[in-house]
Structure formats: C-alpha cells, structure tokens
Amino acid sequence: MDNLVYDSGIKNGVFLTNNPNQSLPRRSFLRGQFLDSLKSEKVSRQGYEAIRPPWANLANFLEKCTACDNCIKVCETSIIVKGAGGYPEIDFSKGECTFCEKCVQSCEADVFRDVSEQAWNHKIEIQDSCLLKRGTECRSCGDSCEMRVFRFRPSLGGIAQMILDLESCNGCGACLSVCPTSAIHIQQVNEV
Numbered sequence: 001m002d003n004l005v006y007d008s009g010i011k012n013g014v015f016l017t018n019n020p021n022q023s024l025p026r027r028s029f030l031r032g033q034f035l036d037s038l039k040s041e042k043v044s045r046q047g048y049e050a051i052r053p054p055w056a057n058l059a060n061f062l063e064k065c066t067a068c069d070n071c072i073k074v075c076e077t078s079i080i081v082k083g084a085g086g087y088p089e090i091d092f093s094k095g096e097c098t099f100c101e102k103c104v105q106s107c108e109a110d111v112f113r114d115v116s117e118q119a120w121n122h123k124i125e126i127q128d129s130c131l132l133k134r135g136t137e138c139r140s141c142g143d144s145c146e147m148r149v150f151r152f153r154p155s156l157g158g159i160a161q162m163i164l165d166l167e168s169c170n171g172c173g174a175c176l177s178v179c180p181t182s183a184i185h186i187q188q189v190n191e192v
Contacts, residue, residue: 050089051186053080053103054119054171055112062087064111071103079173092173092186096144099172120171121189124149124164130183132162141175141184150175 052061053071067086077098083089090097099119104112131138137159142150147168152160175184 049188050083050087051092051120051122053088053090053112054097054099055101055104055115055117057111057113061111064109066109068108070106070108074102074106076100076102090173092176095177096174097172099170118170122171122186123166123169123189124171124175124184125187126162126164127183127185129181130162130179131181132159133183135159138180140178140180144174144178146172146174 052058053075057064062085065087067082067088069082069088071088072080072082077095079090079092079094079097080088080103081091081094088103097119101115104115126133128134139150139152139160142148142152142162147170149165149169151163151165153163154160171186173186176186
C-alpha cells in the first residue's frame, strides 16, 4: 500500500481506515468498527490484525495450524484465546506474556520458530490520551514493565517526562492492561 493519506474508503478491495497504515478487515467494517465508538477494547489496543502466539511462524501459520487448542490450554496467563476461524491469538487485556514457551512445546503442528529468536515484531506506542501528556503524574506502565522500556526523567517544577527505550521492548503486553486511559497501543513493526 502506498504512503498516501486516505479517508475511510476502499482501495483494491480492502477497506481503509483514517490511519493509512492499517487496513480494516471486511468483517470489522460490516460490524461498524470503522467508528472508534464501536471498536472493542482489544481492537483499540492491539489493532485489527490478530497477534499470534509468541514465536509463531506467520509465513505459514494459518496453513499449518490445526486449531487444536493445545497452546490455549497450556498458556499460564490465559492470554492465548480462540480467535477468528478457531485459530489462537493473543488478548493482552487478560494479562501479559511470560515467555514460558509452553505454547511452543505443546504444538504438534510445527507452527513455531525457534525460541532463541525474537518472540514478536511488535512494539508499543503511546497515544495522546496518556496522562503524562495531559499534565497528570502517572507511572503505571513503568511499574509493570520488567524490561524497563519506560523511563521517567524528573522535571524541575513539573511532572516527569517519559522516555521510551523501544529497543528493550519485548512486546509482552504487561503495560497494556494497567494503563488507566488505554493510551498504550500495539504498533506492528514490518519485517525487513
């Protein structure tokens, strides 16, 4: 897709949202989710595209996955849920990924990459609804982040300024459910 700014509409059979980097699946369009008020909390935070379990080989995941639910049953934080078509996907509103590798070990269909590789290619992004951006002290995200992605620089006579170290972000989702204003979203990072 080219980098032009689009209004909501259709291009090459794909429904486009106001965000040119995010296409809207047909099912979501028909459910009216092009309106922010009709988006589910999960879609608002994670986007329209399903986030598959960590280390999932996305190149052939839907071809090889048998939707057997083994990974769903063994997930210790219950963030792997049955998604569209019965295929497993992540729901960070239920918690965070601890990278226990049980999903990989339980899979009989060989849909996962080696666990020595990076688990996910997504990172977080902070929206304008963040309390710090609105002048109110809040550090919930930093308190929940084991990787210390969030740093807070004190400001003389004001509130602390947030500094993000996205290189340290492992995409675990710990910060998503603790944000009081739902200002933290998943941003897909394209593979090079």
